[in-house]
Amino acid sequence: MSEPQLVGFLCKWCSYAGADLAGTSRKKYPANIRIIKVPCSGRVDPLFILKALRLGFDGVLVSGCHPGECHYQTGNYRARRRIAITKKFLKYMGIEPQRLQASWVSASEGGKFAEVVTEVTKDLKEVGPNQLFTDERQGNGTKAA
Amino acid sequence: MEQKLRDEAKALLEQGKVDYIIGFEPGSLKFTTTPLITSNPDDIDRLVINPFIVNNLSKFLIEIEGRVGIVAKGCDSRSIVSLIQDNKVNRDKVIILGVPCPGMISLNKVELLAGKSRDEIDDITRDGGKIVITVDGKKKDFPVTEVLYDNCLGCELPTPQEYDVLLGEDSALVTDRAASRKKIEELEAMSPEQRWNFWKEEFSRCIRCYACRNVCPACFCERCFVEEAEPRWISPVPQWQDNLLFQTVRNIHVAGRCTDCGGCERVCPANIPLRALTREMYDIVDDLFHYQAGTDKDASPLLTAYELVETEDTFR
Numbered sequence: 001m002s003e004p005q006l007v008g009f010l011c012k013w014c015s016y017a018g019a020d021l022a023g024t025s026r027k028k029y030p031a032n033i034r035i036i037k038v039p040c041s042g043r044v045d046p047l048f049i050l051k052a053l054r055l056g057f058d059g060v061l062v063s064g065c066h067p068g069e070c071h072y073q074t075g076n077y078r079a080r081r082r083i084a085i086t087k088k089f090l091k092y093m094g095i096e097p098q099r100l101q102a103s104w105v106s107a108s109e110g111g112k113f114a115e116v117v118t119e120v121t122k123d124l125k126e127v128g129p130n131q132l133f134t135d136e137r138q139g140n141g142t143k144a145a
Numbered sequence: 146m147e148q149k150l151r152d153e154a155k156a157l158l159e160q161g162k163v164d165y166i167i168g169f170e171p172g173s174l175k176f177t178t179t180p181l182i183t184s185n186p187d188d189i190d191r192l193v194i195n196p197f198i199v200n201n202l203s204k205f206l207i208e209i210e211g212r213v214g215i216v217a218k219g220c221d222s223r224s225i226v227s228l229i230q231d232n233k234v235n236r237d238k239v240i241i242l243g244v245p246c247p248g249m250i251s252l253n254k255v256e257l258l259a260g261k262s263r264d265e266i267d268d269i270t271r272d273g274g275k276i277v278i279t280v281d282g283k284k285k286d287f288p289v290t291e292v293l294y295d296n297c298l299g300c301e302l303p304t305p306q307e308y309d310v311l312l313g314e315d316s317a318l319v320t321d322r323a324a325s326r327k328k329i330e331e332l333e334a335m336s337p338e339q340r341w342n343f344w345k346e347e348f349s350r351c352i353r354c355y356a357c358r359n360v361c362p363a364c365f366c367e368r369c370f371v372e373e374a375e376p377r378w379i380s381p382v383p384q385w386q387d388n389l390l391f392q393t394v395r396n397i398h399v400a401g402r403c404t405d406c407g408g409c410e411r412v413c414p415a416n417i418p419l420r421a422l423t424r425e426m427y428d429i430v431d432d433l434f435h436y437q438a439g440t441d442k443d444a445s446p447l448l449t450a451y452e453l454v455e456t457e458d459t460f461r
């Protein structure tokens with residue numbers, strides 16, 4: 001099967017630097033992720049997530065600073081609420097919950113970043129390609145009526 | 146209740162305590178009502194309170210400048226509180242004329258029950274727990290729960306909690322949460338693919354008139370993402386993919402502000418069961434954060450508040 005395409009919204013203060021560190025420390029992780037730098041995980045509007053899926057990306061990863069470590073004090077707490085709501089709601093709509101993933105990765109956690117991308121890519125391979133917005137959607141489970 | 150409203154409203158205008166009164170007057174179509182916005186005390190006698198005052202008038206508060214007296218049912222008062230939380234409405238400039246709401250009657254349900262169109266129905270009256278429908282001089286009665294809107298059946302606070310004048314006794318509305326969530330339960334029993342295809346079918350009918358957004362008191366952005374030209378998030382041409390994206394994102398954006406007033410579903414010209422989205426979001430918010438929109442005007446809005454530890458399983 002084709003390789004899953006993953007878009008990552010990474011906070012510039014932590015996860016983005018974490019991704020850099022993964023590179024400079026020569027950690028291996030799948031090349032499926034395309035990274036978009038955002039000023040804070042709190043910048044990520046659920047609209048971005050839906051738009052990525054609409055464009056055909058198989059999954060979205062939102063990654064920010066650990067709770068208590070936000071550069072703007074509260075951005076990641078707000079992101080946490082928003083992502084939690086979005087995830088539940090997308091599941092209810094019939095979108096596989098694995099397509100939206102989130103993680104806390106600090107600037108010193110290059111290893112964790114590599115692990116997260118590896119796991120998310122593995123998840124997305126299991127879920128299969130994103131056919132949500134195509135005219136014919138094939139399910140892994142029950143075929144649609 | 147109606148007379149008390151007229152007395153109060155007239156007094157407010159004549160004493161100069163408010164610049165405008167927002168309420169309901171009889172509509173141009175049978176049984177329906179339409180919003181009345183006036184600064185003239187002579188208009189006040191047109192104000193009505195009946196089981197068809199369905200609109201959520203709180204939306205007008207966002208645009209009207211000056212001091213306003215507004216008629217509000219339980220859900221409307223919650224929308225007003227939610228707007229106060231978001232600093233869209235100044236509590237000191239609003240006088241809430243609270244209507245303890247016995248539940249609103251859906252004319253569509255009445256027509257189905259009576260087997261007649263609304264023009265052929267002579268009268269619809271409510272007698273406690275019964276609804277009496279008169280056709281050709283013959284009266285028939287049904288339990289009122291059969292004609293109430295679905296969102297009224299799931300109402301938690303029919304009597305306004307935030308008001309300046311309460312126009313009657315506490316509402317005795319008997320609710321039926323299961324009946325109110327019927328569509329959601331049906332959807333939850335389906336597979337994810339079936340659910341998605343259900344929404345795909347429904348949103349193929351959407352003509353993107355934006356009535357749902359325009360009527361919604363929780364949708365108050367001065368510029369909505371759907372109208373952004375750069376980046377253009379969705380195509381202006383109605384196609385199911387973008388229709389569905391629009392409504393999904395709209396629902397997430399109004400999370401914690403939506404009071405399940407059912408306004409979006411009532412105005413939808415394509416009869417898309419939008420409450421199956423808004424009510425589910427309302428319940429998700431309640432489950433995750435024990436937050437009910439518009440119940441506490443001093444609370445921070447849902448999406449700007451946080452606890453240090455919550456929903457830990459969301460992030461890796």
